[in-house]
Amino acid sequence: ATMRDIFQVPNDIRCVLRTFYHDLLKPAETLGELSIHSREKIVLRKRTSSETLESSTEPSPPEHHVPRGAEATTASKGGVCGLNNLGNTCFMNSALQCLSNTEPLRSYFLANDPVTGRKRFEAVLNTKNPLGSGGAIARAFSKLLEEMWLGGRTVVPPRQLKHEVGDFAPRFSGYGQQDSQELLAFLLDGLHEDINLVQTKPYVDMDIKNDGRSDKDIADETWKKYLMRNKSFIVDLFQGQYRSTVTCPLCNTVSKTFDPFMYLSLSIPTSSEMLVVSITLVRADPSIPLCKYKLRVAKQGNISDLKMEIQNVTKIKQSDMVAVGIEKCVIERIYDDAFILTDLGDKDEVYIYELSHSIDNSNYVVVTVQHCEERIIPVKYSYKEYQKQEMIPFGFPLVIEVPKVECTFGNLYAMIESQCRFLKSCSVDSAIDVKGGRGSSSTTENSRDTAAEACNKNIPVDTTEGNLNQPQQKQLDGERPTSSDLKESRPLYLFRLDVGNRKGKKIKLDELSDNGKTVVLNNHSFVACIWKPQTKKDFYDEEMAMRREESIGPGSVGVSGQKDCDLIECFRSLSTPRLLSEDNKWNCPKCKKVRASKKFDIWKWPKILIVHFKRFSFGKFRRSKIESLIKFPIKDCLLSEFRINPDEPEPDYDLFAVSNHFGGMGGGHYTAYAKNSNTGNWYVFNDSHVEQVPEDRIVSSAAYVLFFSHKNKEIPLLGHLNKETQVPMETEV
Numbered sequence: 001a002t003m004r005d006i007f008q009v010p011n012d013i014r015c016v017l018r019t020f021y022h023d024l025l026k027p028a029e030t031l032g033e034l035s036i037h038s039r040e041k042i043v044l045r046k047r048t049s050s051e052t053l054e055s056s057t058e059p060s061p062p063e064h065h066v067p068r069g070a071e072a073t074t075a076s077k078g079g080v081c082g083l084n085n086l087g088n089t090c091f092m093n094s095a096l097q098c099l100s101n102t103e104p105l106r107s108y109f110l111a112n113d114p115v116t117g118r119k120r121f122e123a124v125l126n127t128k129n130p131l132g133s134g135g136a137i138a139r140a141f142s143k144l145l146e147e148m149w150l151g152g153r154t155v156v157p158p159r160q161l162k163h164e165v166g167d168f169a170p171r172f173s174g175y176g177q178q179d180s181q182e183l184l185a186f187l188l189d190g191l192h193e194d195i196n197l198v199q200t201k202p203y204v205d206m207d208i209k210n211d212g213r214s215d216k217d218i219a220d221e222t223w224k225k226y227l228m229r230n231k232s233f234i235v236d237l238f239q240g241q242y243r244s245t246v247t248c249p250l251c252n253t254v255s256k257t258f259d260p261f262m263y264l265s266l267s268i269p270t271s272s273e274m275l276v277v278s279i280t281l282v283r284a285d286p287s288i289p290l291c292k293y294k295l296r297v298a299k300q301g302n303i304s305d306l307k308m309e310i311q312n313v314t315k316i317k318q319s320d321m322v323a324v325g326i327e328k329c330v331i332e333r334i335y336d337d338a339f340i341l342t343d344l345g346d347k348d349e350v351y352i353y354e355l356s357h358s359i360d361n362s363n364y365v366v367v368t369v370q371h372c373e374e375r376i377i378p379v380k381y382s383y384k385e386y387q388k389q390e391m392i393p394f395g396f397p398l399v400i401e402v403p404k405v406e407c408t409f410g411n412l413y414a415m416i417e418s419q420c421r422f423l424k425s426c427s428v429d430s431a432i433d434v435k436g437g438r439g440s441s442s443t444t445e446n447s448r449d450t451a452a453e454a455c456n457k458n459i460p461v462d463t464t465e466g467n468l469n470q471p472q473q474k475q476l477d478g479e480r481p482t483s484s485d486l487k488e489s490r491p492l493y494l495f496r497l498d499v500g501n502r503k504g505k506k507i508k509l510d511e512l513s514d515n516g517k518t519v520v521l522n523n524h525s526f527v528a529c530i531w532k533p534q535t536k537k538d539f540y541d542e543e544m545a546m547r548r549e550e551s552i553g554p555g556s557v558g559v560s561g562q563k564d565c566d567l568i569e570c571f572r573s574l575s576t577p578r579l580l581s582e583d584n585k586w587n588c589p590k591c592k593k594v595r596a597s598k599k600f601d602i603w604k605w606p607k608i609l610i611v612h613f614k615r616f617s618f619g620k621f622r623r624s625k626i627e628s629l630i631k632f633p634i635k636d637c638l639l640s641e642f643r644i645n646p647d648e649p650e651p652d653y654d655l656f657a658v659s660n661h662f663g664g665m666g667g668g669h670y671t672a673y674a675k676n677s678n679t680g681n682w683y684v685f686n687d688s689h690v691e692q693v694p695e696d697r698i699v700s701s702a703a704y705v706l707f708f709s710h711k712n713k714e715i716p717l718l719g720h721l722n723k724e725t726q727v728p729m730e731t732e733v
Contacts, residue, residue, distance in 0.1 A: 077676070077678065077679060078149045078150070078676075078678050079100060079101060079148060079149050079674075079676050079677075079678065080154075080676060080679075080683060080690055081147075081148040081149075081153050081154060081155065081156055081690065082154065082155045082156070082685060082686075082687060082688035082689055082690045083096060083097065083148075083155070083156055083157070083158050083685070083687060083688065084155060084156070084157040084158070084687065084688055085687040085688065086157065086158070086159065086162060086175065087175035088175050088176055088177045088178075089158075089162065089175070090177075090669055090670040090671070090687055091177060091178045091179060091180040091183055091670045092158065092162065092165075092172075092178070092180070092183050093158070093670070093672070093685065093687050094180045094659045094660070094670035094671055094672040094685070095180045095181075095183050095184040095187065095659060095672075095705075096144070096158060096161070097657070097672040097674055097685040098184070098657035098658070098659050098672055098674060098705070098707050099141075099184070099187070099188075100144075100145060100148055100149070100674070101656060101657050101674035101675065101676065101677065101707075102237075102608060102656070102657070102707065103656075103677045103709075104237055104607070104608070105233075105237060105608075106145055106149065108121060108233055109121055109138070109141060109142040109145055110142065110145055110146060110149065110150070119142055121138065121142065121195060122135075122139075124195050124197060125138060125139075125194060125195060126193065126194060126195065126196045126197070126198075126199060128199065129193050129194070129196055129199075131193045132190065132193035132194045132196065133164060133167070133168045133190055133193075133194060134194075135194050136164045136167070136168070136194075137161070137164050137165060137168060137187070137190040137191060137194055138190075138191055138194035138195055140160045140161040140163075140164045141161055141187075141191060143160060143161075144156065144158055144160070144161050154690075155688045165183075165186070165187065165190070168190060169186055169190075172186070177668075179616075180659045180661070180670050180704065180705060181263075181612045181659070181704065181705050184263075184610070184659070184705065185262060185263065188234055188238060188262055189262070191232075191234055192230070192232045192234035192235060193232075195232045195233060195234070196230060196231065196232045197231045197232060198228070198229055198230065198231050201229045202228060202229065204225045204228050204229055205225075206222070206225060208221055208222055208225075210255075210256060215243065215256065215258075215603070215645075216645070216647070218256065218258060219241060219243070219258045219603050219604070219645075222241070222257075222258040222259075223241055223258070223260075223604070226260055230260075235260075236607070237606070237607050237608050238262050238263070238606055238607075238608050238610065239260050239261065239262055239606055240260070240261055240602060240603075240604045240605050240606035240609070241258055241259065241260055241261070241602075241603045241604035242258070242259060242261055242264075242600050242601060242602050242603060243256060243257070243258055243600070243601045243602075243603045243644070244256065244257045244258075244259065244598065244599075244600055245577075245598065245599050245600075245601070246586050246596050246597070246598045247577070247596055247597050247598075248586070248588040248590070248591055248594055248596050249594060249595070249596060249597065250588070250590075250591045250594060251588065251590045251591055253588055253589065253590055253591075255586075258603060262610070263610035263611070263612050263705075264574070264602075264609070264610070264611050264612065265612045265613075265614055266570040266571065266573065266574055266611060266612065266613055266614065267570065267573045267574070267614050268565065268570060268573075268613060268614060268615070268626050268628055268630065269565050269569045269570065269572075269573050275296070275297055275298070275301070275341055275342065276294055276295070276296055276297075277294070277295055277296075277297055277306060277341060277344070277350065278292065278293070278294050278349075278350070279292070279293050279295065279306065279310070279323075279350045279351065279352050280292050280293075280349065280350070280351045280352070281293060281310065281314065281351075281352050281354070282351055282352065282353045282354065282399075283354050284353075284354040284355060284356050286418075286419055286420070286421050293310070293313065295309045295310065295313070296309075297309055297341060298578075298579075301340075301341050302337060302338050302339055302340050302341060302581065302582060303323050303335045303336065303337050303338070303339045303341070304318070304337035304338070304582075305341075306323070306341065306350070306352075307321050307323070307337070307352070310352060316354055317358070319358040319359055319360055320354055320355045320356075320357070320358055320359065321352050321353065321354060321355070321359070322334065322352070322353045322355060322359060322366055322399050323335040323339075323350055323351070323352050323353075324350075324351050324353065324368070324399060325348055325349065325350060325351070326349055326351050326397060327349070328393065329370075329371070329393040329394055329395060329396070329397065330370060330393050330397065331368045331370065331397045331399070334368070335350070337582075338582040338583075340581070340583075342617065353398075353399040355399075355401055356401060357401050361401075362404075363403060363404060364401040364402065364403055364404065365401070365402055365403075365404055365521050365522050365523050365525065366399060366400075366401055366523055367399070367400055367401075367402050367521055367523075367525045367526070367527055368397060368398070368399055368525075368526055368527070369397060369398035369399070369400060369416055369419075369527045369528075369529060370393060370397050370526065370527070370528050370529065371393065371394050371395035371396075371397070371495075371528075371529045371531060371540070372391040372392060372393055372394070372528050372529065372530050372531065373391070373392045373394055373530075373531050373532075373533060373536050374389065374390075374391060374530050374531065374532060374533070375389070375390045375391075375392055375533065376388070376389055377389075377390055391528070391530065394531075394536070394540075394542055394545075395422060395540060395542060395545045396421050396422060396545050398416065398419050398420070398421075400415055400416065400419055402415065402519075402521050404521075405518065406518055407518060407519050407521070408516055408517065408518060408519060409497065409512050409515070409516075409517075409519060412497065412512075412519055412527070413493065413497060416497075416527065416529060417494065421545070422540060422541045422542070422544050422545040423494075423539060423540060423541070424538070424539050424540070424541050494529075494531065494535055494539050494540075495529040495530055495531045495532075495535070496512075496529075496530045497512045497527060497528070497529060497530070498512065498527070498528040498530055499512055499519070499521065499525060499526070499527050499528070500525070500526050500528075501522070501524045501525060501526065564628055564629040564630070564631070565628060565629075565630055565631070566630065566631040566632065567611070567630060567631065567632040567633070567637070567706075568639075568641070570611075570613070570630065571639065571641075571642050574599075574600050574642075575599055575600060575601050575642060576599060577597040577598065577599040578597060578598055578599065579595055579596075579597055580595050580596055580597070580598055581595075582595065586598075601642065601644050602639075602642055602643075602644070602651070603644065603645050603648075604645065604648065605639075605643075605648055605649075605651045605710065605713075606710070607709070607710045607713045608707065608708070608709060608710070609653055609707075609708040609709075609710065610705060610706070610707055610708075611705070611706040611708065612704070612705050613626075613630060613703065613704055613705070613706075614626075615627075615661065615704060625664055627701055628701065629699075629700070629701040630701075630703060631699060632655065632699060632703070632706060633655070634654070634655045634695060634698055634699070635654050635655070636652060636654070636711075637652070637653040637654065637655065637708060638650070638651070638652050639651040639652075639653070640652075649710075649712040649713060650712055651710070651712075652710070652711045652712055653708035653709060653710055653711065654708065654709050654711060655675075655698070655706060655707070655708055656674065656675045656677075656707055656708070656709055657672065657673065657674040657675065657706075657707035658672065658673040658674075658698060658703050658704075658705070658706055658707070659671075659672050659703075659704050659705035660672065660673065660700065660702040660703060660704055661702055661704040662702050670704075671684060671685060671686045671687075671702075672684070672685040673685075673693065673697075673698050682694070682695055682697075682698060684697075
């Protein structure tokens, strides 16, 4: 009635109230009973003529969905109930179906007190916990389970729970696609804080001394201190404890710490942990063609790790390499060894240049060289014509080594020309004679040595035959010069040299002159070879440079680098020592900051084991998903190989739920497989659609999060709901 008044709708026009997804078919109910919240949009829609009325005031619901609050026409089996997609909420539905079929958790939140008739978990609600939701998430979760298992419904909208989760964590408040594992982690943490028996969390000193103590003593003390702040049925059911071991590579000092976990995130061997990087190797000898390699490197690796792989394949020393990024004939950046490979963009090309001297050699500096064509372009401005000079990059850039001292213009020019690729053969045959200008030829094989020798000996170059800015060329009568003609008409210098320093992308260039003085360069120097258009046309083979052939180097791997594996291999990757990154060095008590090795082992196995596969990887520019098939057992998943605590029972698990992800990084779709504890059958939950599936369909490449139940550990169905623990406790230390 209020909306009719606001929009001035006559009473004789039949209207329908709608939310974003459903008609509101029970006008007698309150907004609270209909789960309508303060931020929700309601639409007043005019009834069409084709709609029939169930009564004199309200239209009948559409046949393709179950209306809000209406009972299903046929009673469902307990738990065989779908969840409405509220707008890209398939990720939430998938996680909720897995938790719904976690029998101990469900029993905990559905148990009634026979005296009061209320849910027994409410006796331990921690409504004053600043880290919780005041019990709102726990109550909404319990209500949803009741509708799914006891309400005889076939489809339920999880609106109330979504609203409470969104209020507590705004990132889940909208209708955008999210990650089911992230929602799962938040929901379990929220439930834990809502039913945490520790009303006031004390300060606990977690600095535990481990000198000479057994692992058991350290683990027990750590766990006891953890329970002083965190004691709930969620901890009892889902949380385990792992041991982290860090070893110094220099002094072999070992540090062990024990930490709790709610779930295990496992890398996928050779896929999730490895990255296939495509690089182009530029040898120091310009007569050797460019060679492309595809190398498999640890995903957390850096440029230093990439150089090590190249060294293993090509035998080039790691210290003799420089890694650069080239875009549109320009060296955009020089990668330092600590650069993380996942920060490479999808279109970034990595070029590795071989040097003749170690990059650590203090007698040489590494200089980048760029070819540019000088063009004069007419410009009109205010009815006047001007000439504008532009430098257009072209060709293939260079990375060369130059002595820090006693390097003149002539020596620098000789080095650059001797290293130039894609020069036409005549220019190589008539390479500069550093003792007397032009004339005496040097072959491709010895041109580099001649230039280097000249640079080291500081031999002057005769400049009497030409001018740097106006090279002398023989003009032919309307015909393209032949190779022999070019030899005679070749200028003393094919290009002039400008030099400057890189500061970000700003490069200030100053023209060099052949005055016999030493050219001062450093590792940030940038040298531009400025070509006249006609000289470039006659002496530089730009077409060959643009379509340069790159052979595939030996030792390259396949493009994807992915392969199928099994769950045991994923667990082995967890316990395999990994080298810490440059940004995550360990502070060794003896050697200070070092790149130590680190590995994890499971010390305490949880009753319900949640395994998350790291299928998604994120870098600064690169995102990818691993599609590998991971084989896992549905029954008798025996993990004894990874049992290190002799007091723990054999870790033998049965699978009961799987959260699946289909599609790529752009969003995709989530579903769930779950085993119904009442029927013993497996079902697929695809939002509101539910159907029984054979057991052989459960293992697929879409498996994202697995749920296992421990066969050798007793799981208390009511947990902390016993009489002696009904009253939340306060702990003081």
